[in-house]
Amino acid sequence: MLVLTIDTATSYVVSGLVEVNRRAGSWGTFEYSATTLTQRVQRNPRGHMELLVPHIQESLAEAGLRPRDVEAVVVGTGPGPFTGLRVGMATGAAFADAIGVPVFGVDSLSATAASVAAGHQECLVLSDARRREWYSATATEAGRLVAGPAVGKPADVLAEHGSKPIAVALTAEVARAIEKLEGEEKAATEAWRIITEDAYPTPEGLALAGADQLWWLEGEGHFVERLGRPLVAQYLRRPDAAEPKRKERTAAVNFAAAAEDVAAFDRLEAEPANAELTVELLTLDRASLADLEEMARIEQELFSEESPWSLEAFRAELANPRNYYVALRVAGQLQGYAGIALNGPTADPEWEIHTVALSPEQQGKGYSRLLMDKLFEPLQVIGGPVYLEVRDGNAPAVGLYESYGFAVTGRRKGYYQPSGADALTMFRPDEKRPSQAGEGVQDGAEGIAEQDVATPGSATDAAESMLVMGIESSCDETGVGVVRMSAPAGDQEETGSAPVVEELVNQVASSMEQHARFGGVVPEIASRAHLEAMQPTMRAAMRSLQKRTRIGQRPDAVAVTIGPGLAGALMVGAAAAKAYAAAWEVPFYAVNHLGGHVAVEALTEEGREPLKNAIALLVSGGHTQILQVDGVGKPMTELGSTLDDAAGEAYDKVSRLLGLGYPGGPVIDRLARQGNRKAIAFPRGMMRPQDSRYDFSFSGLKTAVARFVERAEAAGQVGENAIPVEDVCASFQEAVADVLTAKALRACEDTGAKVLLLGGGVSANSRLRGLAADRCRDAGVELRIPPLPLCTDNGVMIAALAAQLISEGAQPTAMSVGTDPALEVEVPILTE
Template identity: 50%
Template sequence: MMNVLAIDTSTGHVVSGIVQVPADGGDPVTLATVDVDSPRGHMELLTPGILQGLDAAGLTPGDIDAVVVGTGPGPFTGLRVGMATAAAFGDALGVPVHGVPSVAAVAATLPDITAADGDDAPDTTAAGTETAADGDDAPARAAQVTDRREVLVITDARRREWYHARYALSPGTAGTAPALETLSPPAVDTPAAVVAAAPAGVPVLVASGVAAQVRELFGPDRRILDDDAHPSARSLVRAALATGADLRADAPPLRALYLRRPDAAEPKPRAVSPALTGDVTARTSAEPTADTPAPGERPVVVTLPPEAAPRCAELEQQLFPGDSPWPVEGFIAEITAPRTHFLGLVLPDDPAAATGADGEGAPTAATGADREGAPTAATGADRDAADRGATVTGEVIGYAGIAVNGPAADPECEIHTIGIDPRHQGRGWAHLLMEPLMELADQLGAPVYLEVRTDNDAARGLYRSYGFEEVGLRRNYYQPSGADAYTMVRPARRADTADGGTDRTDGAADRTDGAADRGTDATPDGDVTVVLGIESSCDETGVGVVALDRRADGGHRVELIADEVASSMDQHARFGGVVPEIASRAHLEALVPTVRAARRALRRRTGRDRPDAVAATIGPGLAGALLVGSAAAKAYAAAWQVPFYAVNHLGGHVAVDAVAGPGGNDAARAQQAPAGGDAARGAEGAPDGGDTLGHAVALLVSGGHTQILEVDGIGHPMRELGGTLDDAAGEAYDKVARLLGLGYPGGPVIDRLAATGDPAAVAFPRGLTRPGDAPYDFSFSGLKTAVARYVEQAERDGRTIAVADLCASFQEAVVDVLTAKAVRACVDTGATTLLLGGGVSANRRLRELARQRCDAAGVALRVPPLRLCTDNGVMTATLAAELIAAGEGPSGLGVGSYPSLDVAVPLVR
């Protein structure tokens, strides 16, 4: 027997349930189900409903063996709530998550429709109730299906269209669930097209939203079996089994069944004005950097076949020309050797194959390559043939091999080689190869040995980050170069949490009454509380982990443990801005891999596998994007049975100033206090982290926000002093960049070009700076128009202007207003500190001018490290940690998302 959590949010119903699959493969049995008809309630009702169902079934999250979720088609927003929740539940519990088309699950309800006087009638279990197994007679009804039956499924696609698919249900063999055959795959069409194509005599299962229209267009001769058809918990599992899925086995990456393209149109290319002069090659923001892959460059980790040996040998020759590079034959021997695992890093021909691949996260440090000695032929048990993903075609850009030696009861691992194509070094992609190697060693409980050149600092740093230590020196190890090598070892680690899941043997404590709606207080490990934060308010999927360490004197420290970010910016670039639907789709694909990467960092740093609390950005932001991250966060919290904190995105930008530790603000603070005076003492902060911000003004500048906020300590309600009345500053940068033919995003390229231009070349207007204007508000639409008119006039006059001068003049107009109003707000409110945040705070000139004006006004300037200025999960986790330190209780698991959340609300309960 196995217990399966089933979820579907593809229709107006919020469906979850616990279904038991008999060991003999018979029709699944419903233990408990919660089914609520609430088209706008998916976010609020799903996770509490799951816990309600577990309670009714007498189970805990740790009793779940697999998850099955409907993948649509359906309205995108609701659909992704269910899929994000399912993916997070499965990842938290370390169990497989299987997707099944929701329309197939509707067809799989056919056995549950009872025969009454020769007419089919739907099974009408009341919505919102729990059904116990001993009262469920559905298995007996299923046995009555003795012949093949076809059915047409129709659901509401909105926009005057229908989703439809046709299936045939046949009785299974003795002791097995019914079989489901797809006769016509899911599609979206106009009602007229569906009616015209429907075979005569095939009965219909139709969703309630279009039932009346279906009856009208098909006429009275068409049999409608159910006019409120939607997946049930059991039909979801039945449909998964009918496709031949082994629910205990690893599942393919979860993919939503989208039948429409996002509503986005590529803007027509603008002709660059002949009035602009300068280096055209500099006019691009799409240049790949060491930290930002070019569009389509998303590597996948796969098990390499022997056919990859020539490519590996080619890379080997580039990487180790003086150290006896392995020939093709050596790689073939290594790849095919028993008990040797050889992985490759592949840039797929199909970029879609990269998303969701196991081992793909947001890589951190950049590394080079290293080679550990000559290959040896390992002997013993057959090598593990499990592939790390589906078959992928593309360019091999990296490889790594590890051998398992010694007896099974006391194994040792040895890394033989690891290398990355020199063109792709510096992106952190060596981590994508190291992670699965370390996971294998941890599963075996084995130490890991390797040799590394003594002069390869990058590789040694990589290995140290995984816990390797130098234990010996081997002279003249590499030939013919004669280079020395360090022997490094990573001690054996516990295997029970090495696979990215949780230790399911520890069980889960019984929930108290009301736990389905409210979390419990954080349960720290001693005086340390680990918080995982998820950020998904726009186009970046951020997952951060911090540790809240309470001191004996009553103070506390917030230390950065992990910071992983997956950006979908490359998918938006051709549209010239963020497309909300594309951002939401990208979040769904990137979220679990990014959480896994953060949890791996947590294990490396602390040996722990799960946090004590989970937080999510609940608003403000893009509605669809917020739903994905917050739904997943609630599911992680529910599965781990830890409290959930729904926090304010803008409050997170302020809170990240409190982070200490590697990558945190300790060093930054030391450089940001003015030369002297009381304000300087107020800006020093605590050298070991924690909230020392006090009374301050925050200037938050990004593509979506430009605001001046008054702050009275982290986690307290903030007050908006002013904001933009039209375009945000970052948005203005993007629009001007497009006008000048500079690409997207505009901020970095304008800043780079402005560095060589004359900021006084053009006297562009400063919006809202006249007497009587709102003192802290901004307006940038007029500036954008002024740039366009200046270029047009220059072209008419036959004049030219250097694009660098134009960029410098535009940028000066923006940062002049931003800094002047922010410093004025400090003076007017008596705040002694100005905090910069948001992506635009990475702008060189903004930071420079803010420093000058703060020094002149005796105000301390604080700027978080650049990578923490943009959207990230660390800021979410830090705000939650500060709220926990202040004694704030958690949010309920029934909270929604709030795209327009006010800055005065740090925590939504």
């Protein structure tokens, strides 16, 4: 079996192609052997992003192979420094997903033992965890974990393992630290048999550590294991995130109109301190017999009136090798499950969903979609239509199934007993067989296989049309979008028309809720969320793409946000995008996030005409800028920006100050619509004649709101005399919108621009849109605002920008490119 191996948990960038074989051993066991065909191993603690995918491509070329020749991917899942670790995991998961093979995670310390501990029954592996701590684990020479992994201070590790005559493998960083030890700590290491002072997981060691998982691929009864299990990073530490000190809600503001928002915020504040860390604590895996009691408990809780399944019924379900059951766990506790059964042979499969269940306390969080995504993984391998029954009147469940392509086909009277409720029957056609879907293109697996291995084609047979995928991960949204780009009618050079760019797919997963208790985005939590969300978001996008185009359709190019943004978040998206492009063998484009917000206008009718001398006002939680634009995809000039808080950040801070929660934009906007925007004369920052014409400052406005509330409370303006919260929100919002639009129109007047583009998350604000429309109309300036779904960060805008750049002849980006968290607006694309 040809296996691609990857590890970025240490200072080394490790990748290789390994041929893994097994033979029968004694007592029903198996023995594994691994032969490295090609490998790239380079020490570069900060070069994982730049080196990994180029190394994979070099190894494939050296071996005379193509990505589709790889049969499985094995990835080290740590423990290791977080940012580097995620590069390898995002790359491995994306590469495997792109070519439709399983990806398996292995403990990086165990893989290190398998790499260096030959001849030693067990080996203690120590690696650097930074912060003056070490990671530790004990594993066999075959890479089987015995104890750990764990993280701790050197003194604690030495107290547990010191003075023992054991084999020890050290990374170079730990070896240097041990050299500096003195006294009792130094003496504790003298009994060790140190077998290497430069340990890391080799490609061969990774393959051997994952060998047991690889051979679950065999056998009709275990075909579903072809997809591996979700990769779970072994962080061993929680994110550094401190909750802001809670301030008592003022009595000077009447919160009657915000009762629901206030209650929601208070519930959040009352939750345990670690409740927001679902990105770390949420896992999806195969259900097992150990889950029987919890499954039966949840079943009884949910379906007590409808003859819930018994524990023995679940035992029979899990014991059937043709059933595939997945489990959702929060903090290690089973909270949901779903099961699907294969009917008929794998050559002509049919499926039936038996159950999808989620405990009441976890409902309404989007977890049902996580279960469905995992449940549908076998279908992506062998295809097949799917059937199910759902209780009539269960609108949320019906809506969920419809979003996955199911349609109601009939009714079964009195299906549920003893209540006698009817069941709706639903059906989802085989998406891997176009003829069943009514397209009549090809029949059977042969045609599909041929399409899968072909070089990715364009959206239509016309050579001038192509599909461009965009991936966005600069902050707290994981976005995957696809656009179709085609040439305009007539000669493009003669007409001067821009290419026709059409949105096909827009999938976005947000980690916003996980940041709520902190009052703003926590970079480490955002990065972890991107790693968790990337694969399901991409799979949902590809399902949507196949519905819009044809089965087996893949993008002709992949683009990604390379900056500006949060460093760790950018790396997850960029690593995945590189891997998808490399695996699909299509060009890769690294583009500017801010340019993407401008490029969204190319999706409108107006955007099909060349954009000359326009002003863009980009307003979000991280940016507030006025840009001069001379064409989509062209270098932009920054005329002004905020000197302190971004506008969206000011919304969040004022919302928290008032006790309304996070994010502040939607709740303040909603309340402001009911209020008097002239009730309080809040200051307009940077609007004096001597101030910068285009720069902004919102920190003073935030302070003014706080001072107003304090003065009102001190003056006894409480109870019946308290000012309505909606008036505070309306007055604050008016001050923000007034300054933003005034300065944007000033820039239009000064530059002679006749088009104002409004973009960024705050562009969804109703008052900003309304005031901008009024002032643009009065000034004779055309206002262009994207549809609401495209205001916040998304992959469509990245794809649209890349499409424009491609149409103008931009060269693909080198796979060795690194992310740039501070990328300037003057740079629309990085080429190397």
